[in-house]
Amino acid sequence: xxxxxxxxxxxxxxxxxxxxxxxxxxxxxxxxxxxxxxxxxxxxxxxxxxxxxxxxxxxxxxxxxxxxxxxxxxxxxxxxxxxxxxxxxxxxxxxxxxxxxxxxxxxxxxxxxxxxxxxxxxxxxxxxxxxxxxxxxxxxxxxxxxxxxxxxxxxxxxxxxxxxxxxxxxxxxxxxxxxxxxxxxxxxxxxxxxxxxxxxxxxxxxxxxxxxxxxxxxxxxxxxx
Amino acid sequence: xxxxxxxxxxxxxxxxxxxxxxxxxxxxxxxxxxxxxxxxxxxxxxxxxxxxxxxxxxxxxxxxxxxxxxxxxxxxxxxxxxxxxxxxxxxxxxxxxxxxxxxxxxxxxxxxxxxxxxxxxxxxxxxxxxxxxxxxxxxxxxxxxxxxxxxxxxxxxxxxxxxxxxxxxxxxxxxxxxxxxxxxxxxxxxxxxxxxxxxxxxxxxxxxxxxxxxxxxxxxxxxxxxxxxxxxxxxxxxxxxxxxxxxxxxxxxxxxxxxxxxxxxxxxxxxxxxxxxxxxxxxxxxxxxxxxxxxxxxxxxxxxxxxxxxxxxxxxxxxxxxxxxxxxxxxxxxxxxxxxxxxxxxxxxxxxxxxxxxxxxxxxxxxxxxxxxxxxxxxxxxxxxxxxxxxxxxxxxxxxxxxxxxxxxxxxxxxxxxx
Numbered sequence: 001x002x003x004x005x006x007x008x009x010x011x012x013x014x015x016x017x018x019x020x021x022x023x024x025x026x027x028x029x030x031x032x033x034x035x036x037x038x039x040x041x042x043x044x045x046x047x048x049x050x051x052x053x054x055x056x057x058x059x060x061x062x063x064x065x066x067x068x069x070x071x072x073x074x075x076x077x078x079x080x081x082x083x084x085x086x087x088x089x090x091x092x093x094x095x096x097x098x099x100x101x102x103x104x105x106x107x108x109x110x111x112x113x114x115x116x117x118x119x120x121x122x123x124x125x126x127x128x129x130x131x132x133x134x135x136x137x138x139x140x141x142x143x144x145x146x147x148x149x150x151x152x153x154x155x156x157x158x159x160x161x162x163x164x165x166x167x168x169x170x171x172x173x174x175x176x177x178x179x180x181x182x183x184x185x186x187x188x189x190x191x192x193x194x195x196x197x198x199x200x201x202x203x204x205x206x207x208x209x210x211x212x213x214x215x216x217x218x219x220x221x222x223x224x225x
Numbered sequence: 226x227x228x229x230x231x232x233x234x235x236x237x238x239x240x241x242x243x244x245x246x247x248x249x250x251x252x253x254x255x256x257x258x259x260x261x262x263x264x265x266x267x268x269x270x271x272x273x274x275x276x277x278x279x280x281x282x283x284x285x286x287x288x289x290x291x292x293x294x295x296x297x298x299x300x301x302x303x304x305x306x307x308x309x310x311x312x313x314x315x316x317x318x319x320x321x322x323x324x325x326x327x328x329x330x331x332x333x334x335x336x337x338x339x340x341x342x343x344x345x346x347x348x349x350x351x352x353x354x355x356x357x358x359x360x361x362x363x364x365x366x367x368x369x370x371x372x373x374x375x376x377x378x379x380x381x382x383x384x385x386x387x388x389x390x391x392x393x394x395x396x397x398x399x400x401x402x403x404x405x406x407x408x409x410x411x412x413x414x415x416x417x418x419x420x421x422x423x424x425x426x427x428x429x430x431x432x433x434x435x436x437x438x439x440x441x442x443x444x445x446x447x448x449x450x451x452x453x454x455x456x457x458x459x460x461x462x463x464x465x466x467x468x469x470x471x472x473x474x475x476x477x478x479x480x481x482x483x484x485x486x487x488x489x490x491x492x493x494x495x496x497x498x499x500x501x502x503x504x505x506x507x508x509x510x511x512x513x514x515x516x517x518x519x520x521x522x523x524x525x526x527x528x529x530x531x532x533x534x535x536x537x538x539x540x541x542x543x544x545x546x547x548x549x550x551x552x553x554x555x556x557x558x559x560x561x562x563x564x565x566x567x568x569x570x571x572x573x574x575x576x577x578x579x580x581x582x583x584x585x586x587x588x589x590x591x592x593x594x595x596x597x598x599x600x601x602x603x604x605x606x607x608x609x610x611x612x613x614x615x616x617x618x619x620x621x622x623x624x625x626x627x628x629x630x631x632x633x634x635x636x637x638x639x640x641x642x643x644x
Contacts, residue, residue: 015458080450102454105461217478
């Protein structure tokens with residue numbers, strides 16, 4: 001999997017690169033509009049992370065260029081502006097997703113995976129991990145063929161943790177991803193904890209070979225047993 | 226008190242004082258003039274009487290009053306030192322059947338070597354009648370003057386003060402957030418020209434400052450995003466480094482948590498300034514009944530966790546032309562607020578009433594300060610991790626789209642949204 005990060009903030013670029021390299025992707029970077037143009041002129045990528053606020057040009061123009069040439073590269077717009085206009089315009093121009101800064105590394109990872117999944121495995125929309133089979137379309141989970149009863153949110157939590165398998169997922173990253181802005185208040189952590197407790201019960205009850213490990217003070221990590 | 230009434234009142238008071246003073250002076254002047262004229266008349270009468278007596282000495286014996294004079298012989302010594310004297314006296318008037326004031330001249334004269342004292346009398350204007358007449362005349366004058374002042378004032382008022390009242394009503398409609406222009410009325414009056422110019426200047430400066438501050442907040446919030454992102458991500462990557470102790474991870478967790486709070490706060494601030502900057506142009510007819518229903522399911526988990534119940538009492542259809550994303554934020558903030566601050570185990574009631582959505586919850590048995598709704602930062606709990614911006618955002622959204630968000634305490638905390 002080849003990924004291009006177009007981002008002018010050096011440290012931001014480094015963080016993103018490090019995050020994605022942990023997933024064993026081949027990561028290339030471009031720190032300016034010009035560099036991005038020259039890279040895109042030569043290579044194709046499975047996923048491009050595109051910061052639209054570049055000092056020497058608007059990232060949306062790069063997106064237009066990619067789409068005009070009919071390239072199949074997946075594009076995720078990354079923006080510090082968190083502006084609805086940018087989001088709508090970007091998605092209209094054919095971007096696959098939009099990610100507002102600041103974001104969690106787990107979220108970046110999940111978004112990239114989702115784009116890659118959509119681009120590469122058309123048809124097979126399942127994710128296998130240990131003895132679990134997660135059907136992304138039907139929102140169902142099977143453990144060794146047996147259906148596991150999960151409600152919508154539990155499914156989202158499990159999928160998010162599976163996507164970030166072996167990686168630390170902070171409570172707030174999880175809360176933001178699954179419950180959106182609705183649970184960002186005082187007792188959110190207690191709330192997340194009780195949700196995870198339920199999920200754990202169901203996982204062990206159905207004999208899944210994975211566990212949700214607590215990382216004290218921060219969040220959770222999904223590990224194979 | 227209206228300016229018109231105020232000036233009229235002052236004019237009335239001043240006129241009353243002036244007219245009273247004037248009346249007193251006028252009265253005495255008048256009286257003086259009357260005495261003068263009467264005395265002249267009496268003097269003339271005296272001369273005539275003396276002439277008449279010289280021609281007809283028989284009249285010397287006539288009784289007093291019959292001819293309007295009285296003659297009495299007096300010794301020479303008494304007569305020589307005598308000076309003419311005018312006196313006020315009373316005289317019986319046949320027609321009035323009463324004693325009325327009269328003016329009397331006492332004089333002496335000699336005829337044929339004898340000395341006489343002569344008294345001539347003349348009926349006088351009745352003083353009380355004069356005062357009465359004068360009083361009424363003044364009263365009429367006074368009311369006439371007041372009336373004309375009121376009329377003139379009213380007329381001039383409407384004309385002269387027009388630019389002022391125009392300006393006043395425009396200022397009443399002025400709102401920094403709504404960016405309404407204040408248009409002053411051109412006028413020839415220098416004071417109003419000055420007022421207009423100063424107000425225009427002041428408003429321009431205020432609007433500029435306000436815009437500048439909003440821009441500043443927005444820019445600052447934008448600029449904060451990237452450093453926050455870098456810091457959080459760096460720490461997250463650091464935690465994933467496996468050679469950290471639990472204690473270190475916990476510390477890092479706390480740092481991340483605080484950075485996240487900062488991030489949320491920053492986002493809220495950004496959202497708030499965007500709403501105020503009218504940056505959500507897409508509008509559609511939002512069905513609040515449906516929207517609230519959808520959001521309620523989103524909050525099911527949280528309600529369950531807080532052992533609370535979210536009870537929706539559907540009613541009349543509530544629709545409003547507005548931005549859907551903001552409508553969602555508005556309602557979810559209210560629901561979230563009710564669930565977070567509501568008492569554990571209680572019921573949050575969401576009621577649809579005619580032109581009104583009402584959300585009520587049990588909570589701290591104490592009314593919130595309604596003014597705090599309109600201030601940006603409301604924090605009841607110092608340790609609370611909420612930004613305190615949720616309700617401000619709701620209010621800003623409501624205001625932006627012409628809805629009215631208000632709070633009352635009736636044993637329950639009630640937030641109502643009037644359509």
